[in-house]
């Protein structure tokens with residue numbers, strides 16, 4: 283194994299969930315934070331084979347077998363190390379490095395980052411002013427040690443000289459530590475407090491950097507995307523906090539690395555932060571390996587609120603019944619770091635009383651809508667459907683749907699089993715009884731498409747799903763001279779309403795007789811839609827509402 287690329291092995295292991303790997307071969311049941319099953323390596327009747335999801339490790343108390351996912355495949359499937367590694371890499375969608383590259387790429391980037399981090403760390407030690415500055419922000423020597431904080435000097439060539447001396451300039455450029463432009467090289471990070479970012483196995487994959495004693499440049503700067511560092515996958519503090527996250531059985535997700543450090547110092551050692559990006563589903567899948575209880579902590583300002591919705595939207599597809607997601611919004615103007623320092627007790631309180639995801643979704647969707655009106659309910663239902671459609675087919679989704687239906691009065695249909703968006707829009711109300719006149723009208727239009735152009739039925743069809751289909755029919759007929767019922771069925775194979783219309787027997791033998799029938803129905807529908815408008819206006823009038831001139835004119839002429 284000495285000849286294998288340790289960095290790549292780390293990458294494979296951190297992209298693999300040992301529980302998934304072992305579950306394929308051993309029946310596992312959840313046992314607290316771990317999983318338990320009958321040991322595949324010795325005969326036993328009561329399970330003593332344990333798999334730890336957070337440690338990514340298995341151990342048998344009966345025979346002592348233990349190891350990581352690679353070791354498990356080696357032992358269980360009788361594979362060589364490289365075979366097991368290849369198998370896991372393939373499952374994780376990672377390409378095995380070519381034999382020649384094996385020892386190079388990632389490993390050299392790790393080394394470059396480590397070298398830089400140690401350099402930054404020494405620079406901080408030698409700079410009492412910077413240390414005082416950190417202390418004034420509540421970051422003491424303990425925190426500096428735990429998070430391996432450092433300082434990039436206000437120079438353009440500190441690291442450049444270091445890497446030139448080590449003769450590994452290209453690696454440093456590839457690691458994003460040094461910028462090469464027009465044949466000149468210079469340090470990317472200058473005059474900043476440096477926060478090394480570690481992957482879950484502890485190797486440094488990049489840096490976060492915060493301005494220190496100047497107002498120049500962006501407040502925060504990260505390493506660029508490199509072979510090692512992918513912002514939308516990595517979480518700051520995971521390596522430092524993963525033990526506590528498993529032990530505490532929960533994680534608090536914050537927005538900045540100073541928040542992670544501040545909370546850590548106050549004793550909350552189960553926090554991670556995103557790296558200046560939105561929280562992604564990759565983050566979600568990474569963190570749920572350690573705990574099922576995920577608490578988002580956002581600033582209470584507008585930016586925090588929109589970050590929250592973004593984060594939640596990104597996770598919707600990945601939800602699982604056993605995961606408990608909740609949210610905390612701090613008072614406006616507060617960040618977790620400052621808040622926990624001034625009011626620890628209240629912060630704990632907020633975390634303990636975080637808002638469950640379901641409540642958050644409903645409140646978010648309700649905001650700016652009056653769900654006491656039909657209009658408000660409709661727009662709420664439309665947006666709720668979009669959210670529900672993204673969620674997996676789990677109990678949680680069913681229960682949330684029921685909650686939402688309580689508000690809308692039962693009108694959120696379950697997602698139809700099709701991929702056609704146009705169809706989704708029209709496939710509601712499948713089992714309902716339609717008005718026979720409206721149904722006849724549409725079925726005649728499908729049978730005699732040329733007649734569509736002779737009547738404008740837009741405002742006389744009252745049933746929404748039939749109205750939608752009328753729109754589709756007119757659109758299709760305008761674009762396709764040879765429109766037939768078969769054409770429509772092919773476009774919307776699973777639309778029950780269309781099937782109902784097509785299979786409806788109109789009994790008209792010719793276009794001419796169909797025209798007469800349509801005309802008749804048209805007038806009746808027009809009349810009833812006018813009657814409806816008339817009574818609506820009359821009601822409004824007797825309620826004391828003011829009517830427009832047109833509306834009053836309508837009432838007057840309709841009476842005649």
Ligand SMILES: [Zn+2]
Pocket residue numbers: 321322323324331342343344345346347
């Ligand atoms: Zn065993």
